[in-house]
Amino acid sequence: MLKIIKVRLEEVKSAWPKELPNVLWVYRTLTRTPKGETPFKLTYGTEAVIPVEVGVTSMRIEAFHEEGNDDQLKVNLDCLDEVRKEASQKIARYQQKMVEYYNKRVKLRRLNIGDLVLCKVTQATEDPTQGKLEPTWKEPYKVIHYSRQGSYHLESMDGKKLPRPWNIEHLKKYHQ
Template identity: 75%
Template sequence: MQKDATEFVKKCDKCQRFGSIQRLPTEKLTTIASPWPFAQWEIDIIIKTKLDDAKGTWPEELPSVLWAYRTTSRTPTGETPFKLTYGTEAVIPVEVGVTSTRREAFNEGVNDDLLRVNLDCLDEVRDQASNRMTGYRQKMADYYNRRVKLRRLSIGDLVLRKVTTATKDSTQGKLNPTWEGPYRVVHYSRQESYHLETLDGQRLPRPWNIEHLKKYH
């Protein structure tokens, strides 16, 4: 009787449409590494202020933001971008007015020779940073993958699609269903990306990731 009740609830249309959204990841994490150390440079900048407010101040603030980024040690590599570029650490503005061995022992002639030595050893520094970054990514992937709950769909399966802001009926408010459909799986380019069509054969214009889908019973 308990098994019959479970199957009955599983096939309940309303239960499926108003069911909760699974928060656990549905696919294992695939890390992407550069083909060789320092093959590419990039920075992601998130602007939290409104664009109109930032137009006047952003060009003035950008050099300071970039300087802070370049002289801050990154967790994956254990090094600063400045050192990975020039082979030595930069003297940051706050150090200029502070007495330190680095400043007191500075000799321009010797300094030039040391900079050349650092540049000669730079490939080794970058290789070590690359190894640390590989280990860091592996740890992140292991942590992420422990939480994964794999889901697989086959061609012909009926699925529900997560209701998005664009498809939500604003008149229903909190009573709006969580899922819509059903749709039929007609093709997949890889296990987490599926092409769908309506039950009357109208194909949806783009593929959908498995995290936005669930099987309809």
């Protein structure tokens, strides 16, 4: 079983360099949702005809005239700044919609000065000697200052101020 997995992994590794140009071509010619344009069009000013389309009867292939192609490419390059500007506006609208969607669903939590909280143990704050059996929340701290949305300054129960602010997502209210 292990030998079969190793052989298949080697097959995948050897096939990947051969497939990379095809993968990149697909990536460059697919329309991106936020932009509404392909990376190819944003670079060259025109849509690419993919190899599959060349052998298939389609409107783009039927309407192609080689003698007018160069002139059309020049016009497309002249309009490239407009296409890029429109794509940039589409991205901004998309991002605004995402912000609105997030803000509708987010539940803001707020702590008051004097509240007791537990701090989540992160890689930066954990003791490496403890391993995975270490507690996930540290001792209660007291909220002493609220600096900006979701950022709190804390002090330990003996009055020692913590050196940096903590984000609300790493805090939970301590109930005695």
